[in-house]
Amino acid sequence: MSLLPFCQWLAGTPGSIALHESLYMYPLVESTHVLTLCVFLGFAVMWDLRLLGVSFTNVPMTQLKQRLGLWMTGGFVVMVTTGAMLFYAIPVRSYQSIWFRMKVVALVLAGLNAFVFHRTIDRRIEEWDTDPVPPPAARLAGARSLVLWTIIVIAGRMIAYNWFDCDKQPQRPIVNALAGCVVPAEGLR
Amino acid sequence: MLLPYFQWISNTPVSQAIGHSSWAFAVIESVHLLGLAVIGGAVLIVDLRLLGLGLRDQPVARVAREVFPWFVGSLIVMLVTGIGLFMSEAIKCYDSRPFWVKMASLLLAMIFAFTVRRKVALAAEGHVRPIWLKVVAVVSLALWFAVGASGRWIGFSA
Numbered sequence: 001m002s003l004l005p006f007c008q009w010l011a012g013t014p015g016s017i018a019l020h021e022s023l024y025m026y027p028l029v030e031s032t033h034v035l036t037l038c039v040f041l042g043f044a045v046m047w048d049l050r051l052l053g054v055s056f057t058n059v060p061m062t063q064l065k066q067r068l069g070l071w072m073t074g075g076f077v078v079m080v081t082t083g084a085m086l087f088y089a090i091p092v093r094s095y096q097s098i099w100f101r102m103k104v105v106a107l108v109l110a111g112l113n114a115f116v117f118h119r120t121i122d123r124r125i126e127e128w129d130t131d132p133v134p135p136p137a138a139r140l141a142g143a144r145s146l147v148l149w150t151i152i153v154i155a156g157r158m159i160a161y162n163w164f165d166c167d168k169q170p171q172r173p174i175v176n177a178l179a180g181c182v183v184p185a186e187g188l189r
Numbered sequence: 190m191l192l193p194y195f196q197w198i199s200n201t202p203v204s205q206a207i208g209h210s211s212w213a214f215a216v217i218e219s220v221h222l223l224g225l226a227v228i229g230g231a232v233l234i235v236d237l238r239l240l241g242l243g244l245r246d247q248p249v250a251r252v253a254r255e256v257f258p259w260f261v262g263s264l265i266v267m268l269v270t271g272i273g274l275f276m277s278e279a280i281k282c283y284d285s286r287p288f289w290v291k292m293a294s295l296l297l298a299m300i301f302a303f304t305v306r307r308k309v310a311l312a313a314e315g316h317v318r319p320i321w322l323k324v325v326a327v328v329s330l331a332l333w334f335a336v337g338a339s340g341r342w343i344g345f346s347a
Contacts, residue, residue: 031341038229046230067244154219161215
């Protein structure tokens with residue numbers, strides 16, 4: 001099932017057109033998206049470094065969670081809201097961007113990683129709360145998170161570039177397949 | 190007055206190489222963004238602490254010491270990648286108001302971070318009146334926000 005018709009419909013809605021064509025609103029939303037990176041990802045990196053036993057080793061994990069959790073949640077809400085708005089402004093091109101798709105996959109994996117962390121090693125946090133170097137499962141979760149968020153940032157930044165855009169044909173078949181490009185058959189072009 | 194220097198910079202082999210590559214700018218920009226997340230976190234965690242928020246069970250000096258290597262490390266990454274981005278479009282930057290706003294606020298932010306803010310953060314509780322901790326934090330946040338916002342705006346003002 002393709003979401004392309006939905007994205008095409010979305011692109012025709014007045015709000016999407018207004019945001020897309022706005023002189024200041026789109027740059028403002030994008031700037032907010034980028035700068036909120038400092039709050040959400042900046043603290044997520046600190047959190048992951050604590051999980052890895054690299055930084056804040058003398059701060060209990062529960063304290064870090066308690067004191068940074070609200071800021072990270074707030075930052076995350078802003079990131080998702082502005083991110084959704086950016087998609088809403090340019091739905092079809094974003095949907096057919098291999099970078100956007102890569103970003104979504106990495107986001108899902110990062111969410112899964114966080115979910116597994118909370119369901120497993122985080123359940124026994126009182127056993128390792130004050131350990132300077134947390135147990136392997138926690139360190140692994142921290143490392144996975146750092147790798148995934150690095151991919152998310154890079155892929156996110158690359159969405160702006162049109163190297164692999166569907167309207168830039170010919171592309172390699174693998175690119176067209178991954179991006180979900182609708183390419184006319186060879187003879188029809 | 191500075192234009193000849195900017196022209197000279199834009200003609201160096203490094204500038205030309207980055208400018209003519211289809212992906213070099215994008216890659217450097219991505220690293221610049223990753224650095225942003227780290228430096229943003231390192232700045233925020235100390236400024237929030239100065240404001241009595243965030244890691245408030247820890248002494249200010251400890252938080253400041255803990256993130257100092259990350260702050261300096263990410264600042265170096267930011268400067269190196271930033272210079273690379275600048276070199277590839279030196280002339281565009283010369284004509285860009287946000288670029289000059291960014292350079293001015295960056296200079297102030299760095300001076301402030303390594304002098305007043307560092308001194309206050311390390312001395313902190315008991316030696317500095319609480320109101321000054323908050324003033325330092327607000328000034329720091331304002332300066333770094335100006336750097337980030339004007340930096341992002343260079344890209345919009347073609």
